Amino acid sequence: MMTDSPETEQQGQSAPTTTPTKLALVQGQAVLALAQRELKGYFESPTAYVALIVFYLMAGYLYTATVFLSNLATVQAFSETVPLLLAFLVPALTMGLVSEELKSGTFETLATLPLEDWDITLGKFMGFAGVHLLTVAGLVFYPVLLSFLANPTTGLDWGETAGILLGLTLLGLMYGAIGLFASSLSRSQVVSFVIAFLLCFSFFIAGNLARFTPGPAATLLEFVGLDAHLDTLAKGVLDSRDILYFASVTFAFLYLTVRRLQSRRL
Amino acid sequence: MIRARNLTKRFGDITAVDRLTFEIPVGQVVGFLGPNGAGKTTTMRLLTAYLPADEGEAVVMDLDVGEHPLAVRRRLGYLPENNPLYENLEVTDALHLVGRLRGISDPGTRTERVKAVVKTCGLGSVAGRRTGELSKGFRQRLGLAQAIIHDPDVLMLDEPTSGLDPNQVLEVRDLIRELKKEKTLLLSTHILSEVQAVCDRVIILNAGLIVADGTPSELSGSLQNKNRLRLSLKGPSAEVREALGRIAGASSVRVSEACAFGGGTAAEGFVVESDASADLREEVFRLASSKGWPILHLSQERLTLEEVFRKLTAGPEGPARSEGREKESP
Numbered sequence: 001m002m003t004d005s006p007e008t009e010q011q012g013q014s015a016p017t018t019t020p021t022k023l024a025l026v027q028g029q030a031v032l033a034l035a036q037r038e039l040k041g042y043f044e045s046p047t048a049y050v051a052l053i054v055f056y057l058m059a060g061y062l063y064t065a066t067v068f069l070s071n072l073a074t075v076q077a078f079s080e081t082v083p084l085l086l087a088f089l090v091p092a093l094t095m096g097l098v099s100e101e102l103k104s105g106t107f108e109t110l111a112t113l114p115l116e117d118w119d120i121t122l123g124k125f126m127g128f129a130g131v132h133l134l135t136v137a138g139l140v141f142y143p144v145l146l147s148f149l150a151n152p153t154t155g156l157d158w159g160e161t162a163g164i165l166l167g168l169t170l171l172g173l174m175y176g177a178i179g180l181f182a183s184s185l186s187r188s189q190v191v192s193f194v195i196a197f198l199l200c201f202s203f204f205i206a207g208n209l210a211r212f213t214p215g216p217a218a219t220l221l222e223f224v225g226l227d228a229h230l231d232t233l234a235k236g237v238l239d240s241r242d243i244l245y246f247a248s249v250t251f252a253f254l255y256l257t258v259r260r261l262q263s264r265r266l
Numbered sequence: 267m268i269r270a271r272n273l274t275k276r277f278g279d280i281t282a283v284d285r286l287t288f289e290i291p292v293g294q295v296v297g298f299l300g301p302n303g304a305g306k307t308t309t310m311r312l313l314t315a316y317l318p319a320d321e322g323e324a325v326v327m328d329l330d331v332g333e334h335p336l337a338v339r340r341r342l343g344y345l346p347e348n349n350p351l352y353e354n355l356e357v358t359d360a361l362h363l364v365g366r367l368r369g370i371s372d373p374g375t376r377t378e379r380v381k382a383v384v385k386t387c388g389l390g391s392v393a394g395r396r397t398g399e400l401s402k403g404f405r406q407r408l409g410l411a412q413a414i415i416h417d418p419d420v421l422m423l424d425e426p427t428s429g430l431d432p433n434q435v436l437e438v439r440d441l442i443r444e445l446k447k448e449k450t451l452l453l454s455t456h457i458l459s460e461v462q463a464v465c466d467r468v469i470i471l472n473a474g475l476i477v478a479d480g481t482p483s484e485l486s487g488s489l490q491n492k493n494r495l496r497l498s499l500k501g502p503s504a505e506v507r508e509a510l511g512r513i514a515g516a517s518s519v520r521v522s523e524a525c526a527f528g529g530g531t532a533a534e535g536f537v538v539e540s541d542a543s544a545d546l547r548e549e550v551f552r553l554a555s556s557k558g559w560p561i562l563h564l565s566q567e568r569l570t571l572e573e574v575f576r577k578l579t580a581g582p583e584g585p586a587r588s589e590g591r592e593k594e595s596p
Contacts, residue, residue: 033366037352044354105350109412112314112346113367114339 031123038127051092073150079234091196094179095189117261132172159236167233170246177253184260272322282308284474297461298454300471306454343413347424353398383411403434423453472579494567495538501559515544
C-alpha cells in the first residue's frame with residue numbers, strides 16, 4: 001500500500017511545480033506507525049493494565065460461577081457475560097484515542113502531517129485492535145483450564161469455544177470502532193467513555209429487548225442487537241450474515257470517525 | 267514561497283482572518299506580529315490546511331492548499347502553538363515516529379535524518395530522555411526538530427519562544443537564525459524584540475486584518491513623528507531643564523530616572539522631544555559645553571517597534587476595525 005518512498009519525498013523538493021498524485025487511499029507505513037505507537041502507549045500507562053485486570057477477574061468470576069452451577073464443561077457463559085463486560089472494558093481502552101490528543105493539542109501536529117483522516121482513524125483503530133486481540137487471547141486460558149477438568153469422554157467442544165472467541169473478537173472490534181468515534185466527539189475522556197458505553201450498551205440491550213417487544217419491532221431489534229448474531233457464532237456456526245453484521249457496524253463507526261475528523265470542528 | 271489572496275476565515279459571526287493578502291518569497295523570514303486574537307494562529311492553520319478557508323486562496327510552494335493539502339503538508343514543517351508533544355516517548359523515538367508518519371519509511375534514511383536534526387537542534391544531551399522529563403527549552407527544540415525532520419522548504423512556527431526563559435529564548439532564536447538560511451520561514455509572535463532579532467519582514471495583524479507590512483526599520487521609520495533625545499548630564503536640575511527647553515525645536519523636556527546613569531555623581535537624566543525633522547544633538551552639546559555641564563550620555567531614539575505595534579493595534583488613532591474581535595480560533 002505504501003507507495004511513497006523517502007526518495008520521491010526528497011526529489012519532490014527539486015521539482016516544486018509537479019503536483020504529487022494521490023497514490024493510495026491509505027498510507028500503510030503511516031497507519032502501521034500509528035498503530036504501533038498506540039499499542040505501545042497502552043502498556044506505558046496504567047489504564048490498560050487496570051482495565052484488563054478488572055476484566056479478567058470479572059470474566060473469570062462470572063464464568064467459574066456458571067460452570068460450577070451448571071456443572072457443564074462449556075465456555076457458553078462467555079457469550080452471555082463477556083459482551084456486557086466488554087461494553088465497559090472497550091470504552092475504557094478507546095476513550096483516550098482521540099480525546100487525549102485533542103486535549104493535549106497533539107492532534108494538531110497529527111492533522112498537519114501529510115496524513116489522510118483515514119490513515120489516522122485506521123492507525124488508531126488498529127492500535128486498539130492489537131490490544132483487543134491480546135485480551136481475547138488471554139481468555140483462552142479459561143477453556144484450556146476447563147479442558148483438564150472436563151469429562152474425558154466428552155471433553156470440551158472446541159468448535160463451540162472457537163466460535164465464541166471469534167464472536168467476542170468481532171464484537172470487541174465493533175465496540176472499538178464505536179469507542180473511537182465517541183473519543184473523537186469530546187476532549188474529555190470521561191465524556192467519551194460514557195458516550196461509548198451508552199452506544200455499546202444500546203447494541204447489547206437491543207437484542208434482549210427484542211424478547212419483550214411485539215411484532216415487526218422485535219425483528220428489527222433482533223437484527224440491530226448483537227445477541228442473535230453472537231448466539232449463532234457461539235453455537236460454532238459461521239454465518240456470513242453475522243460476520244457481515246459486525247463488519248458493517250464496525251465500518252460504519254470508522255466512517256463516522258473519519259467524517260468527524262474531517263469536519264475539524266474539534 | 268507562500269501566497270495568500272483574500273484569505274478569509276469566520277468562526278460564527280467572528281471574522282478571525284479577514285481578506286488577508288500577502289506573498290512571501292522563497293528564503294524570506296517573516297514575522298506575524300499581533301496581539302492575542304489577531305488571527306495569527308488561524309492564518310497558520312489555514313496555510314497548513316488544518317482548517318479550511320471560507321474564502322480566498324492559499325498557495326504554498328506553488329501548490330494550492332485547498333486542492334492539495336497533503337502535498338502542501340509534505341513541503342512544510344509546522345510547530346503548532348504551545349508545542350504539543352507526545353509524552354512518554356524518548357526524544358529519538360518521537361523523532362522516528364514523526365519521520366515514519368511523514369513517510370520516511372527506510373530505517374537507514376530515517377536514522378540519518380534523526381541524527382541530523384538532533385545535531386541541528388542541540389538535542390544530543392537529551393536524546394535518550396522521555397519528552398515528559400524535558401525542560402521547556404528542550405521541548406521547544408524537540409518541537410522544532412520534529413518540524414524539520416523531513417527538511418521542508420517552508421517552516422511555520424507559531425509562537426516558538428513563548429513561555430521560555432530569556433536564555434532559552436536566545437537559544438531558540440539562534441536555532442531559528444540557523445534554520446532561516448535555507449528556508450522560507452513564517453513565525454508568529456507577540457514579542458517585538460523577536461521580530462527585530464530574526465525577521466526580514468514584519469506583517470502586523472490586528473483583528474484579522476493586515477495593518478502594516480514592511481521591514482522592521484521601515485515600520486519604525488514610517489510611523490516616526492517625533493524625535494527623542496535621551497541624555498544624562500551633571501548640572502543644576504531646574505536650570506538644565508529650562509535651558510534645554512529654550513533650544514529651538516525642542517517641544518518638551520522631562521526629567522527621566524531611566525537616563526540617570528551617573529550613579530553617585532549627581533547626574534540627572536532628561537528626555538527632550540522634538541519634531542521628527544529636527545536633530546538637536548549638536549545644540550545640546552553646545553549648550554552643555556558652554557555651561558560646563560559634563561554630558562555622560564546622549565542618544566537619539568527612534569520609535570521602537572513596540573511603539574509602532576501599540577500605535578497600530580491599540581492606540582486611540584489605531585485601526586477603527588478592531589471592535590468585538592477578541593476571540594482566537596476555538
